[in-house]
Amino acid sequence: MSERLHETAEWLLHSPLFFVLLTLAAYRVGRELKDRTGGHALAQPVLVAIVIVGAVISALGVDYADYRSGTELIAFWLGPATVALAVPLHRQAHRLRGFVVPMLVAIPLGAVVSVASAVLIVQAFGGDELLVKTVAPRSTTTPVAIGIAETIGGLPPLAAVFAIVVGILGAVAGPAVLNLLRIHDRRARGLALGAASHGIGTSRALVEDETEGAFAGLSMGLTALATSILLPILLVLLT
Template sequence: MSEWRELATSPLACVLVTLLGYRLGLWLRERTGGHPLAQPVLVAIVVAAAAITLADVDYATYADGAWLVSFWLGPATVALAVPLHRQVRRLHGMAGPMLVAIPLGALVSMLSAYGLVTLLGGGEELALTLAPKAATTPVSIALAEEVGGIPALTAVVTVLAGVLGAVAGPTVLTLARVRDRRARGLAIGASSHGIGTSRALHEDEVEGAFSGLSMGLTALVTSLLMPVLVWLL
């Protein structure tokens, strides 16, 4: 039993479970013709959660073992600049709208989360936990720590926002008749960061490039506005 426990908590096992879950997600997406629910990240989350539950491994142990996967999140995020560079000519005429839309979107995201929690009777700590959900996970966690939120819960909510955006975002934009690939990418990146960007890249290279740009700018703007919002409130 002790040998099984040692094997289940080893870094190799944790990384293997994560990669197998993601690979299963890619296979399901191909087999279902890109069904919105067949998102590799969502499938990987379900597989990893099921595996560590069955093996009776706590999340902290799993996270420590799968650090290699987390390490590559930084380089992978930086690599999103590559498709943007390829589409740089499409930035023409977009600077003005982005300077208005992205800060406004970040502000609406923070205020709506804070206001909804307050309206439903939640405390300030919970409101500050949910407010930075539109930023990427590392940024939202750091902001939650700075303003007095609950970083662990912020991480969960941020990932959930990313998954929901990846699953439903393109459909919502289509129903709203948003057809410009640049606008679609900016909307997805601003609301569902890296997870939504992976879906956008799968849909269209232009859409994915602008989603990556929007993700980075939203994280920057949220980092600048969050302390000001806390001070004002």
């Protein structure tokens, strides 16, 4: 009987169902914690879910590759979820009036600053070219960061880590920094969060305000596009 239980436990630990349920439950705990803390900046559901899932798979001795392959279903739905961000933008399309030109100037400049600062910081601390190419696309959404890193010769898994960390930091600290700088225009706040912290920052912006979330989603997409175009040129100039 004990041997059967052991076999069942082993099967469960390597079952996609277990990993999917673990991820969803961890995110749900993060949502509950955020509600109970009154929306505290550190109680970001994504951050809470990462901590819980990391602790559980580490305690159980589960290899990350097994967890990653077991959650392909969730990863698949990230694409449609990202596309769905166009819905709030469509509702706020009238807010684009008089804002298109500043936005089209700010997004490329933001991409330049993001890539250039990453390259210069890594070089200042003695990082090699491989690390530069891995960190450079950190402000794009994770799938794009992985694709860019793979194309330019970086390390895609590590690029994903940097993108997620930047997204969490932006979602946690971004609104406070914008308040400190007295930036209250919802459109400008959304552009800043989407450009700096992509999907995770956009989810935070959607909680703050629908207009802010809509512009964050737009900024996330345009920043990914601008970074994809400008990054190879900037690497040539800076390295």
